[in-house]
Amino acid sequence: MKTVREPARDIKVWREVDVVVVGGGPGGVASAISAARTGAKTVLIERYGHLGGMATGGLVNIFPNLSDITGKQHIYGLTMELLNRLDKHGATSYPKKKDRGSADKKAVDYYLNANLGWFFVRKDLAGQQHVLYSAVVDPEILKAELNDMVLGAGSELLLHSWGTQVITENNAVRGVFFESKSGRQAILGKVIIDATGDGDMFVAAGAECDNACDNKRRTAWLALVWWMTNVNLRKFDKFKASQPEKYKELMDELVKLGGYPFSFRGILKNQPNTLWYHSMQPQPQRTDAMDVEQLTKIDIEARRRAVVTHDFMKKYVPGFEKAFIMLTSPQLGTQGGRRIIGEYTLSEKDMETDEVFEDTIAVIANNDYGDISNKHPSLCIPYRCLVPKSVDGLLVAGRAFSSADTVNETFNIIPHCIAYGQAAGTAAALAIKEGVEPRKIDYKALRDNLVKQGVNLPKIEKSVGSVASNDVKKDYFQKYRSQ
């Protein structure tokens, strides 16, 4: 391998703080807010000019799976705080409380036909569709609210700042180098939270990680979302209903030309005539989010696909006569990257054991794993999934949590990352208060703190090692099923 020698040099230290959060996506935002609220002097650095990551810049403006198909809500905490704030601006929409869990055909059809409706309905074992709680959000309003929440919590924020490498001392991470228009600088901290999504900090930290992913999984591919607007949806619907064969023929033709035929009704109800295209397509090989050449290739290809689709729809499909591409996502859609090897790694078996871990920091509805989901409608996430096995001073918040690719595929989306971030930020602040490494914090203190913040956690009365007794588990599942 050809290399160039870069000499040693002195890099300016921009700040010395308690907690440095790298990456302002869902995991990073939640980390910064909760670390700052728990009393740590916190800095959040973000590569782009906005917070929210995939939820805003990626145009993946959906918080799915907040409840299971019985309508039981599992995710609360910062996700709910955020949704409540958006609600005040009319910047979110979701199924009514009374409809969640409902299998009523009228309700199901109504939500299937709503904006991003696919996220509102899932099937049970018998194939019956149920409405569940997912929320569509307005990315632009979300950006402003996230700024407010982070700064309101007392965290400092640096946008347009790309955290590239950690600074290590012995076996611990103690800071981060970042690039910006102000040049290369450093921030020193007692705990660094990697919320880059891809575990960008793992490499320099020497943290053991895994990047393998079965090519069948959603998380194996990159994607680019775009919005097409000025579509006459009534005309489009009428055409589809009245000439289904012609429509199918046209879509087949579009696919042949390299276009993308699938779309959802986009964004919010008060933002009419807009379609949401998520141009994810199975690739012959994994598209690796850590390979800059593949990022480039997919970005360029997806844009081309958007234009082919636009040109074709406009020319041939009723309702699209005056359509235009309103927006391609400012951030390329990445779905999976490096995953830390943590103190505990969640694997497929955990989806079937209903294990209530002693260090559970989140309970997540399990809706997308077919039969398993139906039998085990939720999954407990242990704190140890956020703690690297081999390196101190580092926590992981976001989709890089310690998990097999099977678990990662289903439990790495926006509200999940917020939950991991809320736990990681709180844990970092507690570790600093206690003067211990993050892996050594008192699990009960962490859980109590999270519950105080409104996070929904199972009660763990007694514990054996790191695993709650079967009685406790039964109690918890009994309790929530009866609710």
Add this chain to the structure above:
Amino acid sequence: MATNGNYIREKARDTKVMRQCDVVVVGGGPGGIGAAVAAARNGADTVLIERYGHLGGMGTGGLVTIIPQLADLTGKQQIAGITQEWIDRLAARNAVDMPKKEHWGSLDKELVQYYFKRSFFYARLDRVSYAALIDAEISKIILNEMMEEAGVKVILHAWGTEPIMDGKHCKGVIFESKSGRQAILAKVVIDSTGDGDLFPYADIECETDIPAHYRIANLAVCFWVAGVDHKKMMDFRDNNMKEFMDLMRKANEYGGQGGFMTSNLPDQESVVWFHSRYPNKSQTDVEELTRVEILGHKIAGKTIEFYRKNVPGFEKAFLVLTDPQLGTRSSRRMVGEYWLTEKDLSNNQPFEDTIATFPDLDRGDDSLAHPNMYIPYRSLLPKNVDNFFVACRAFSSDKHVQDYFNLIPHCIAFGEAAGTASAMALSAGVPIKKVDIKALQKQLAKQGVPLPDVTKKVDYKYEGPALVGRPFTPPH
């Protein structure tokens, strides 16, 4: 940890060389586009690295979707080349709006009024001006296509951060990406970062002072609002101008933004465009960039709230997008081999090494006396590095020149010259500072770049009518 006061020691390291090439262009904004396309078309193995996932810089990601000032006050087109190619490709897709060619330079009052009402950019000096409003999304695709056709190796999501210096020679650049820190080695390095990001590491002399009242002193957070009932809004504005202006003032008081421009693009009647000015300490200070970005988003939110409630036609409007790239206007300016300064703003004699001509339209009577600005090749060259071009708004200029001539078409022209010169120097086997200027000019002309006859002695005097309209400072 080895900290030395406010510094921390970063260890020496070996950084992987991703590629070796002839020309590496850092930054895919207008300057970088011109540079990369021109270098590759002229035979150089060219790599373009861009921080974001799209090309076009301010013209796309900054939502500054305007390519202005292409013809001089007589209506003669002075900027063409790659700029015109971009516009032609948009036109082929029905994704651009501009005054008709036969109207450029026209003094016809009704025509001027018509175009001015359509867009603020379509009239200058009492005349119809050639400016093009462009579709940002289609532009991104067109620019990708142009790179592919020219054979440029594009690397997106890659932030070029530092030059690799060896005395007076720049051996390449270091960039950061999801693949980690890597290097690209090249025979010629072109800084198209807009801000001269490579200057500090290459010890390139530059200025950064900008008086607060200058256009370029301001950052922008542009945003788009869609779902506007265009007809209702226009009817209200035309028939109730006073009330309309009142509402715009109230929008400002509310914490939002008064004043907007219409999209003008085909089928995009429902879209309006908000452009803004935010004073700041420095556009290379990351804390200032953060502050303004947050402020801009707040104001965008307040704007949509106010308009929906109060401005006829905006009842169902929504915020589509705040700019994916913060709107920057100027920061570092090189002091290069030739430094364009205030005195050049009244010089009508082209330089011997002129590589571009820019219409001068924004300075009222001064513009009448100086219809075009000439750009010498030397203003792209630093004094101290022998294989380095600056092809962006950081070209060698003082604040006066910078304030008027650092827009999108200007940067494309810098790029086209730098890229062409790079390839010619490499194929001739000479350093870029020794490139045959006449051959360069001939090649640029062949590429469609209008250039003056530099041998002719110019004796210019304006003889048209006196200005009626007040000169104004444009918002771009």
